[in-house]
Amino acid sequence: MNHAVLFVRDAQRSAAFYRDVLGFREIVSMPNAVFMRAPDSDNDHDLGLFGIGDAATASPAGRSSVGLYHLAWEVPTLADLADHRARLAEAGALVGASDHGTTKALYAKDPDGLEFEVSWLVPHELIGDDMEMATLPLDLDAEITRYGGDRVGALSRVPGTTRA
Numbered sequence: 001m002n003h004a005v006l007f008v009r010d011a012q013r014s015a016a017f018y019r020d021v022l023g024f025r026e027i028v029s030m031p032n033a034v035f036m037r038a039p040d041s042d043n044d045h046d047l048g049l050f051g052i053g054d055a056a057t058a059s060p061a062g063r064s065s066v067g068l069y070h071l072a073w074e075v076p077t078l079a080d081l082a083d084h085r086a087r088l089a090e091a092g093a094l095v096g097a098s099d100h101g102t103t104k105a106l107y108a109k110d111p112d113g114l115e116f117e118v119s120w121l122v123p124h125e126l127i128g129d130d131m132e133m134a135t136l137p138l139d140l141d142a143e144i145t146r147y148g149g150d151r152v153g154a155l156s157r158v159p160g161t162t163r164a
Helices: 013-024 078-090 140-147
Strands: 003-008 023-030 032-038 047-051 071-074 094-099 103-109 115-121
Touching: 003 013, 013 023, 013 032, 013 047, 013 078, 032 094, 078 094, 078 103, 078 115
Parallel strands: 003 047, 071 115
Antiparallel strands: 023 032, 032 047, 094 103, 103 115
């Protein structure tokens, strides 16, 4: 994926959230549109936010219509994931955490209730035949003990990948 564009109630409010909580940087800002770059990204922009006003209703996607469930932003290390957990919890945005075997994931919602994921991917060389895709509770401290807080995850090694 190259970038995501979201319709939000207030582009400036959402930009402040993505900047202050996830570390995105504003590239271009207009009254009703903000383009942002994820930390460590060299992409033109990774996130576009278009404000459509406070009267906008919540998306019915997944409840009464088809639509996008969530976007996922990758972090390089489990220490980064732990840092994101603390910032998301402090912002009141954290809604869940799951261990998917090869992916360690946090789930959160932005100010408009749009869900997103922040994840760390187990390096390919550490994925054994016994590792299964699952959805289990995430014990982030145990995963840091297992893999180390500074071990770089799988996709973070690919030049040009987007990280939160």
